[in-house]
Amino acid sequence: xxxxxxxxxxxxxxxxxxxxxxxxxxxxxxxxxxxxxxxxxxxxxxxxxxxxxxxxxxxxxxxxxxxxxxxxxxxxxxxxxxxxxxxxxxxxxxxxxxxxxxxxxxxxxxxxxxxxxxxxxxxxxxxxxxxxxxxxxxxxxxxxxxxxxxxxxxxxxxxxxxxxxxxxxxxxxxxxxxxxxxxxxxxxxxxxxxxxxxxxxxxxxxxxxxxxxxxxxxxxxxxxxxxxxxxxxxxxxxxxxxxxxxxxxxxxxxxxxxxxxxxxxxxxxxxxxxxxxxxxxxxxxxxxxx
Amino acid sequence: xxxxxxxxxxxxxxxxxxxxxxxxxxxxxxxxxxxxxxxxxxxxxxxxxxxxxxxxxxxxxxxxxxxxxxxxxxxxxxxxxxxxxxxxxxxxxxxxxxxxxxxxxxxxxxxxxxxxxxxxxxxxxxxxxxxxxxxxxxxxxxxxxxxxxxxxxxxxxxxxxxxxxxxxxxxxxxxxxxxxxxxxxxxxxxxxxxxxxxxxxxxxxxxxxxxxxxxxxxxxxxxxxxxxxxxxxxxxxxxxxxxxxxxxxxxxxxxxxxxxxxxxxxxxxxxxxxxxxxxxxxxxxxxxxxxxxxxxxxxxxxxxxxxxxxxxxxxxxxxxxx
Numbered sequence: 001x002x003x004x005x006x007x008x009x010x011x012x013x014x015x016x017x018x019x020x021x022x023x024x025x026x027x028x029x030x031x032x033x034x035x036x037x038x039x040x041x042x043x044x045x046x047x048x049x050x051x052x053x054x055x056x057x058x059x060x061x062x063x064x065x066x067x068x069x070x071x072x073x074x075x076x077x078x079x080x081x082x083x084x085x086x087x088x089x090x091x092x093x094x095x096x097x098x099x100x101x102x103x104x105x106x107x108x109x110x111x112x113x114x115x116x117x118x119x120x121x122x123x124x125x126x127x128x129x130x131x132x133x134x135x136x137x138x139x140x141x142x143x144x145x146x147x148x149x150x151x152x153x154x155x156x157x158x159x160x161x162x163x164x165x166x167x168x169x170x171x172x173x174x175x176x177x178x179x180x181x182x183x184x185x186x187x188x189x190x191x192x193x194x195x196x197x198x199x200x201x202x203x204x205x206x207x208x209x210x211x212x213x214x215x216x217x218x219x220x221x222x223x224x225x226x227x228x229x230x231x232x233x234x235x236x237x238x239x240x241x242x243x244x245x246x247x248x249x250x251x252x253x254x255x256x257x258x259x260x261x262x263x264x265x266x267x268x269x270x271x272x273x274x275x276x277x278x279x280x281x282x283x284x285x286x287x288x289x290x
Numbered sequence: 291x292x293x294x295x296x297x298x299x300x301x302x303x304x305x306x307x308x309x310x311x312x313x314x315x316x317x318x319x320x321x322x323x324x325x326x327x328x329x330x331x332x333x334x335x336x337x338x339x340x341x342x343x344x345x346x347x348x349x350x351x352x353x354x355x356x357x358x359x360x361x362x363x364x365x366x367x368x369x370x371x372x373x374x375x376x377x378x379x380x381x382x383x384x385x386x387x388x389x390x391x392x393x394x395x396x397x398x399x400x401x402x403x404x405x406x407x408x409x410x411x412x413x414x415x416x417x418x419x420x421x422x423x424x425x426x427x428x429x430x431x432x433x434x435x436x437x438x439x440x441x442x443x444x445x446x447x448x449x450x451x452x453x454x455x456x457x458x459x460x461x462x463x464x465x466x467x468x469x470x471x472x473x474x475x476x477x478x479x480x481x482x483x484x485x486x487x488x489x490x491x492x493x494x495x496x497x498x499x500x501x502x503x504x505x506x507x508x509x510x511x512x513x514x515x516x517x518x519x520x521x522x523x524x525x526x527x528x529x530x531x532x533x534x535x536x537x538x539x540x541x542x543x544x545x546x547x548x549x550x551x552x553x554x555x556x557x558x559x560x561x562x563x564x565x566x567x568x569x570x571x572x573x574x575x576x577x578x579x580x581x582x583x584x585x586x587x588x589x590x591x592x593x594x595x596x597x598x599x600x601x602x603x604x605x606x607x608x609x610x611x612x
Contacts, residue, residue, distance in 0.1 A: 003407065008415035010446030010478050011408055015399035018366065024396035028389070117380045121441065124344050124374035125397045126366045285346045 018126060025135035030142060033105045042104065043146060046097035050151035053090050054158055057082060061162035082159050083171075084250035087178055090155060091185075091246055095239075097147040098189055099214060105143050106193025107206035109136050110283070115201055123285035133194070133279060140190035148182040177249030185242050188268060191275040198282040214239055235259050235267045242268060292358060294318030294449055294481045295326070295343065299352035302335075302342050309338040311505040312352065317483075317498060320357055320448075323475035325482040327492035327513070330502035331596055336485050337377070339502065340451055343483075344374060357448060370399055373442035377453040377485075379434060383427030387413055387437055390426055391444055398445035405444075412440045416470060432463040439470065449481045450474060456491050464491075471495045493588040501595040509595035516591065524564070526554040527580035528571055538574060542566045547594045552579075555593055 033039055060080040113119055122132055156175045160168045192213050200206040217236055224233030234240045240255075241264035247254050248261030259267075293316035302310040313335075317326045330336045341347050342354055345365030354361040359368045382390050388409050395405030413422040416436040421429070426437055435455065442450050455471065456464045472495055474480045486492050492499060493513065501509040528535070529552060539546040539556060544567075546556040558564070564581070571578050 003410040004414045004419055006411060008411055008443075008478070010480070011400060011404065011444075012446060013404055014401070015370065016396075016401055018399075021397055021399055024393055024402075028385075028393050112382060112384065116383050117376075117378050118382050120344075120346075120374070120376050121380050121394060122397065123346065124369060124372070124376075125394070126369045126399065127397055128366070285344070286341055 022127060022131045022135040023138070025132075026138040026142060029109060029136075029139040033108070033139070033143060036104065038104050039101065039143070042097060042101050046094065046101075046147040047151065049090070049093045050155055053086075053155050056080075056086075057155065057159045057162060061159070082163070082167075084174060084177070084247075084252045087152075087156070087174055088243075088246055088250050088252045090152065091148070091178065091181060092243065094148050094151060095185055095242075098144045098185065099211065101143055101147060102140060102189045102193040103207040103210040106140060106190070106210055107197045107200070107203040109139055110194055110197040111201050111203065111206060114198065114282070119283065120285045129280060129283050132283060133276075136194055137187070137190050140193060141186055144186045144189060145182075148186060149179065152178045152182055174250060177246070177251075181242075181246040181249050184245065184268065188238060188242065188272060188275075191272055191279065195275050195279045195282075198279055231258050232263075235263060238268070238271065240264070241271075292320040293355075294320055294324070294357060295483065296355040296358075297339075297352070298354075300339075300342065300349050300354055301351040302338055302347050303350045304338065304347065308350075309335050309505050310342070310349075313339070313502070313505070313507045314352075315500060315507055315510055317500065318449075318481045320481075321479070323479040323481060324498065325471065325475050325484055325496040327496035327499040328483060328485040328502070329487070329489070329492060329499060329592055332487075333504075334502040334596075335505040336502055337453065338505075340374075340453060340483070340485060343451065344372070345369065371448045373445065373447035373450040375438045375442040375450070375452045375455055377457065381426040381429075381434060381437055381441075384425055386424060387418055387422045387426055387429075387440075390437070391441055394441045395444045400445055408444050412444045413437075416440045417466065431458045432460065435459060435463070435467065439467070443474065443480070446478075447480065449483065451483045451485070453485045454487070455484065456486065456488060468494050489588045489592055499588065499591070501592060503596045509591060511591065513588065522558040522560070522564075522583065524556045524558055524567065525580070525582045526556055526567065526571075526578065528552050528554070528576040528578055530574070530576040532574070532576055534574060535571075535576065538570055542570065545594065549593065557594070 060082055063080065113122070123129070127135075153175070156178055160175075189210075193210050196206045196209040196213070200209055218239055221233045221235070221237035221240065224236065225231060240258075244254055244258065244261050244264040245268065246252075254261060295315070295317040297313055297315050300310050300313050301308060318324045328336050328339065338347065342349060343356060343361050345361050345368065348362055356368050357371055359371075361368055382393075385393070388406070391409035391412060392402075392405045395408055396402055400408060410419075410422065413419055416439055418433060418436055418440065421433060426434065429437060435458065439452070439455060442452070452471065456467050459467055468491060471482055471484065475482050482495070484492060484495055497512065497514055499509070499511055499513050500507055526546075532548070532552060532554070535554060536546050536548065542562050543559045544556050544562060546554045548554050556567070558567075567581070568578065
């Protein structure tokens with residue numbers, strides 16, 4: 001029977017599990033985000049570097065072809081080696097696209113719910129603040145994974161399939177480092193984007209704030225280092241901190257005379273905790289004025 | 291009898307202020323569609339009570355239960371069984387009504403296909419069928435109210451909490467909203483908690499009423515029973531010093547509330563004749579300038595409960611005595 005003829009009846013069918021209900025939020029958000037032209041353009045652009053890397057891996061694993069076009073000496077072989085440094089550079093380039101995507105997609109996540117006063121509707125349903133944040137994080141996790149984890153694992157998988165089994169046995173931890181490094185990075189970028197979205201209503205300003213968070217802190221860190229003639233100022237630079245952690249995860253030599261990976265990791269955790277606390281403070285079903 | 295809402299010595303503190311000051315009540319009956327009216331002047335604690343029932347505030351003392359579940363400790367279970375229509379604009383403006391309701395349905399636990407079907411069904415039910423593919427932000431105020439009601443009942447809750455549902459509605463839309471509210475309890479067996487400052491709305495829809503003032507319950511009654519008591523409500527206007535009238539009315543078993551200086555609303559017991567009022571006022575040297583019967587029972591109950599008596603000095607100034 002047609003819906004308009006049937007009339008309203010109370011729903012008494014089965015309910016979905018509490019652990020999966022929140023996935024409705026990312027599903028609706030993804031369809032909205034992927035309908036934005038800028039997002040699609042960025043996603044396409046972000047594929048160029050992984051494709052170049054894939055080509056590089058192909059050449060690296062088919063060195064026997066090179067002698068035919070001029071031969072390959074030891075320095076060339078060293079240059080074509082697929083190691084931690086290769087993945088560190090790969091991650092560094094892809095992380096730029098991730099920040100740009102977060103700056104475009106992030107501001108539209110929490111701000112509309114706050115502007116439309118829609119939070120009471122979410123929280124009057126079986127959804128806690130943590131679940132709401134988790135659902136919104138999931139939106140960014142999905143989008144940012146498309147430019148970080150997915151191409152990263154594709155490149156790693158390609159190298160693993162083209163190289164010998166012994167390479168995979170000796171370098172499996174590179175894959176692990178890539179995943180952990182990107183997950184930590186996505187968590188940081190997502191929280192920055194959500195927090196900016198929660199505090200700034202205008203999308204453009206919130207997007208600019210996401211970029212400013214990384215660039216302004218980098219500048220501030222450099223100023224502290226120069227003025228006080230210290231090295232620990234770099235800890236305030238989230239880009240530097242995450243890169244140092246990546247280097248440690250990928251077995252790459254860290255920057256000399258700079259804070260270590262554990263210090264950087266601790267600073268990132270503090271940053272994540274701070275951002276989460278600020279976000280939780282804003283996400284309340286009702287504003288209580290004391 | 292299992293109450294729908296059971297509140298026991300509930301105290302809620304927001305910041306430094308105690309908003310709810312130890313209220314206790316048992317409202318509604320589980321399994322029976324009933325409507326409960328929540329009344330009170332501004333700042334009485336109505337919204338805080340609703341928000342506590344929704345689990346938004348933690349009680350400092352006492353407890354609140356909905357359908358036997360603790361609103362704070364078991365808030366997730368509670369929330370699967372209730373629907374909430376907030377007072378303010380609370381819609382996602384750039385979504386179509388269908389998409390918005392579908393999202394809300396899925397968050398409430400409906401499978402995706404069922405949520406979509408229920409979204410269409412509910413929108414037709416509240417009269418938004420033709421406008422269901424329009425962005426909610428383009429709706430008129432009346433349509434937004436209906437969309438808010440639709441999202442509250444979409445998942446078939448056992449208790450629907452409506453906060454000022456007729457706000458901003460024209461008379462026709464108001465009648466439609468009230469008819470839907472009545473239909474929810476009578477045909478679909480839902481319990482309704484209706485918070486409104488419009489006494490006529492509450493009187494038209496509700497079976498029980500709770501009146502809050504300064505964070506305390508000042509009156510709780512079964513409206514159906516009140517209507518049957520056949521009390522007589524009298525509006526009285528007198529000239530003279532009426533300071534003792536409230537006290538002397540008690541001699542004949544009547545209760546009175548002074549609205550302004552010289553204007554009284556009086557509830558007479560069935561056995562007391564109106565003549566008794568003439569005798570009483572004559573004894574107190576008061577001259578009756580107007581005496582009228584009133585039928586608006588809830589208004590009488592409300593005014594009596596919240597004690598709308600002006601401070602004496604102010605009343606006397608208003609009366610030109612000082």
